[in-house]
Amino acid sequence: MSEEKHDSGFMAGLVFGAIVGGTMALFLGGEEGDEVRENLRKKGKLFFKNLGLLVDETMGEELEAIEESKDEVKTVVEETTEEMKKAVETIKDEGKKSARRFFIRAGKKLS
Numbered sequence: 198m199s200e201e202k203h204d205s206g207f208m209a210g211l212v213f214g215a216i217v218g219g220t221m222a223l224f225l226g227g228e229e230g231d232e233v234r235e236n237l238r239k240k241g242k243l244f245f246k247n248l249g250l251l252v253d254e255t256m257g258e259e260l261e262a263i264e265e266s267k268d269e270v271k272t273v274v275e276e277t278t279e280e281m282k283k284a285v286e287t288i289k290d291e292g293k294k295s296a297r298r299f300f301i302r303a304g305k306k307l308s
Contacts, residue, residue, distance in 0.1 A: 211248070211251075212248075215244050219237060219240065219241075222236075222237075
């Protein structure tokens, strides 16, 4: 959970920093309008390309973690199912033994 907050905080900081940096470059740069627009266009394309790569990488890691978790859950469910089957069989056997003892004490036959 805290990792998610860290990741979203990082992304927000990245976007905010890019906006502030671009604005500062626009106002403090000594370039002509056409040059500024061209540089912003190039830097914007590079920024979004890098942002896309970062998102792809992050999504890949998240999907990998989900697959690992899914496998772990599947294993736990299978193990628990087997344990429950064994417990049910034990309970059945103990029930049969108890019923047999009860009827023997009562002097009745079991079929």
